[in-house]
Amino acid sequence: GAVVSQHPSRVICKSGTSVKIECRSLDFQATTMFWYRQFPKQSLMLMATSNEGSKATYEQGVEKDKFLINHASLTLSTLTVTSAHPEDSSFYICSARGGRKDTEAFFGQGTRLTVV
Amino acid sequence: GENVEQHPSTLSVQEGDSAVIKCTYSDSASNYFPWYKQELGKGPQLIIDIRSNVGEKKDQRIAVTLNKTAKHFSLHITETQPEDSAVYFCAAREGGGSYIPTFGRGTSLIVHP
Numbered sequence: 001g002a003v004v005s006q007h008p009s010r011v012i013c014k015s016g017t018s019v020k021i022e023c024r025s026l027d028f029q030a031t032t033m034f035w036y037r038q039f040p041k042q043s044l045m046l047m048a049t050s051n052e053g054s055k056a057t058y059e060q061g062v063e064k065d066k067f068l069i070n071h072a073s074l075t076l077s078t079l080t081v082t083s084a085h086p087e088d089s090s091f092y093i094c095s096a097r098g099g100r101k102d103t104e105a106f107f108g109q110g111t112r113l114t115v116v
Numbered sequence: 117g118e119n120v121e122q123h124p125s126t127l128s129v130q131e132g133d134s135a136v137i138k139c140t141y142s143d144s145a146s147n148y149f150p151w152y153k154q155e156l157g158k159g160p161q162l163i164i165d166i167r168s169n170v171g172e173k174k175d176q177r178i179a180v181t182l183n184k185t186a187k188h189f190s191l192h193i194t195e196t197q198p199e200d201s202a203v204y205f206c207a208a209r210e211g212g213g214s215y216i217p218t219f220g221r222g223t224s225l226i227v228h229p
Contacts, residue, residue, distance in 0.1 A: 004159075006159065034216070041222075041224075042221070042222070043205065043219045043220065043221045043222050044160070044205070044219050046216065049216065093159045093160070095159075097215075104150065104162060104165070105217075106162070107152075107159035107160045107161065107162075108159050109158055109159045110157070110158060110159040112157065
């Protein structure tokens with residue numbers, strides 16, 4: 001399968017600061033990227049969908065001003081958690097899909113964010 | 117929207133036994149059903165998938181079956197090994213629109229040596 005690289009794998013930040021998570025498609029052009037949040041022992045919760053060059057579409061209940069998503073190129077999308085608080089601590093996972101909509105999306109390794 | 121139910125939430129087996137995880141979906145428009153394996157601290161990895169025009173698919177020790185009429189699909193793992201221990205997620209995806217999958221709640225599979 002295709003390779004999606006997510007960085008960093010772990011990050012600890014102080015309350016009130018911002019942290020950026022990168023998601024890169026290494027061997028294909030990702031026309032669509034998805035950002036998920038996963039709480040311990042729970043399923044993946046879709047936060048937003050982004051298409052290259054367009055504004056992200058956020059799921060209901062997800063604050064777009066807090067979770068800034070940029071998808072400026074066909075190989076890179078970023079998620080910035082602004083003014084982080086301890087309740088933002090979670091496992092964030094991206095996935096990327098290229099070409100036709102009915103192709104499979106591949107997941108990154110995930111980022112464990114801890115806000116102290 | 118689509119709703120995917122997954123059972124059991126936890127499954128404990130002895131090495132060498134078979135494991136079966138079942139999922140049901142609600143939207144008859146869904147036509148693609150992937151299964152993911154997620155190891156601790158890592159992202160989900162696709163292990164097998166099936167499309168609605170097929171009833172069964174097998175890849176070595178892993179097989180997936182699909183019953184469109186009943187709207188359920190299952191993952192079968194034979195000859196389980198300790199390294200099969202992980203959380204498994206099923207998903208259902210519609211054949212049009214946004215093509216965004218809906219995930220089940222996950223099954224924690226524990227294979228005891």
